[in-house]
Structures are given as C-alpha cells and as structure tokens.
Amino acid sequence: MRPDEFLRALDLLPTPLHERALALRAYARATHCADCQRIGDAVRLALTAAHYDEFGSAAQLLDAAEQQAAGHGSACRAQPTNQQLGRGRVGRWAGTTAPLVAATDASWKGRAGGIGYVVSDGHYGLRSRGTGRLDPTGYSRVLINELRAVDFLLSAYEEVPSGLTVLLDSLAALRYLHRWQAGETEAMPAGYSLRPRRWSAQPTLVRLAELVSRQPDLSFAHVKGHSGHALNEAADSLSHMARRRIGESFDVRPRAHALVDAFLRDWHSTVPH
Structure with missing residues (x-):
C-alpha cells in the first residue's frame, strides 16, 4: 500500500482506531517476512472495512493485527507499540x-x-x-x-x-x-x-x-x-x-x-x- 493510499484510508477511521492503525503503519509496506505480511494484510483489511463503514469489523481486524505484532516481536523490524493514548x-x-x-x-x-x-x-x-x-x-x-x-x-x-x-x-x-x-x-x-x-x-x-x-x-x-x-x-x-x-x-x-x-x-x- 502506497503512503498516500494509507493516509487516505486512515481518514475514514474514528480517532481511537485511527491511532491504532497508525501505530501498525510499518506493516502495511511491502516485506519479505511472512509474519509481517499477515499483519499487514489484517491492517489493510481493517482499512477496507472502514471504507464500508464496518467499524466493528475494522476494530476486530486491528485487534488481530496487534496480537500478531506482539507475538512476532522485533526480529525483522521494530515492533509497533500501542500509542492510542499518546x-x-x-x-x-x-x-x-x-x-x-x-x-x-x-x-x-x-x-x-x-x-x-x-x-x-x-x-x-x-x-x-x-x-x-x-x-x-x-x-x-x-x-x-x-x-x-x-x-x-x-x-x-x-x-x-x-x-x-x-x-x-x-x-x-x-x-x-x-x-x-x-x-x-x-x-x-x-x-x-x-x-x-x-x-x-x-x-x-x-x-x-x-x-x-x-x-x-x-x-x-x-x-x-x-x-x-x-x-x-x-x-x-x-x-x-x-x-x-x-x-x-x-x-x-x-x-x-x-x-x-x-x-x-x-x-x-x-x-x-
């Protein structure tokens, strides 16, 4: 997903989901890591769900992405942290x-x-x-x-x-x-x-x-x-x-x-x- 596409998709999310998706932004980029790819797929699906006003589904997909990211660790890229509160x-x-x-x-x-x-x-x-x-x-x-x-x-x-x-x-x-x-x-x-x-x-x-x-x-x-x-x-x-x-x-x-x-x-x- 290109940076401009990601930013436009972020605009569809309410503030709490916006912050969570932003913290997972690194996983939306192209990667050779299968685990990172799965996390990125969940993030992209969450943004697609938001496009159709399915915010409940978007939240569930971000939950899954965050859980996978926490389990994946930081072996191939920095593990995103939950900065929802900032x-x-x-x-x-x-x-x-x-x-x-x-x-x-x-x-x-x-x-x-x-x-x-x-x-x-x-x-x-x-x-x-x-x-x-x-x-x-x-x-x-x-x-x-x-x-x-x-x-x-x-x-x-x-x-x-x-x-x-x-x-x-x-x-x-x-x-x-x-x-x-x-x-x-x-x-x-x-x-x-x-x-x-x-x-x-x-x-x-x-x-x-x-x-x-x-x-x-x-x-x-x-x-x-x-x-x-x-x-x-x-x-x-x-x-x-x-x-x-x-x-x-x-x-x-x-x-x-x-x-x-x-x-x-x-x-x-x-x-x-």
Missing part, C-alpha cells in the same frame, strides 16, 4: 509545588493534523489526526482541533486538578471555552457535526462543553503564539511532531520526551517555587 510524563517535574499550568495547541497542513498538550508537572500528550468525514473545512477545522486539544488534555485526568490553568494561543477557541464555562454548552463552532458517533457516546466538543461547564475552578487564558512562551512552544512543537508523524517514520516518544523536558526546564527556571 501520553507521557517527564518524571523529574512531578514534585513541583507551583500551581499547575498547561498549554494546548493544534497543527494542520493539507490533510494531516496533530494536537498536543504539556503540563508544568511533566505530563504531555500528542496525537495525530486525519481529516474526518464529519469535519468541516477551512477556518472551523483549525478551531475545532484547537478545542480537541483541550479535550485531549482534560481527558487525561479522572478528575481535573483543582486550580489548573490552561493556556491557548487561539482567541476563538478561548471564547468558546468561556461560553461553555458560563453555561452556554449548546454553542458550537460553525460546521461542527452533532451526528451520533459510532465510537463515542457524545461528539468530542459536546463532551468537552459539558465537562468545562462543571469546572468552575478551571481557568483558561490566552498566550500569544510564537512569542517564546515555554509551555506554548512545547505544545506547538508536540502538535507539529504529531502531524509530521503521519507522513514520516520516526520514533516519536524519545523526541517528545526530550523536547518537553527542555521546555519545562525553561519554564521552571522563571517560575517561583
């Missing part, structure tokens, strides 16, 4: 006593996108995104994914930390978050589809709006993009890294970990503890 933590910042501050961001170029977040206690996340069939085009697509990045951050917690401040460089996204926090949970960006999702009980932004409306201690603030703010630059870099991962093959985890550590070092050097 989250990590730089442990040395876990003991910070300063108030928690996070930043989120999104990146789009062509049909490839990425979202990312970083928290001052070392937590971070990045996730690649394709163009979904329910996504609008143009300006609204960028806005919606800025908000999805906030959902990606907040969904990392069973309970959102009290007093958390979230920084965004998108004023439009910030306005929606403030409206939702004020109780206007029905307000949605233009073109955002409220159709039921097969893979989730609620559309992402509907879930986010309801969550934000129940979090009076959660603060959202604007930060100017590309102004040298360490947390914003980290989130921006993570979202770009996630976007590039769709079209390039590289080990994202060590790069993300080192990047977050460097930016957090800068951040904590300027914050009183």
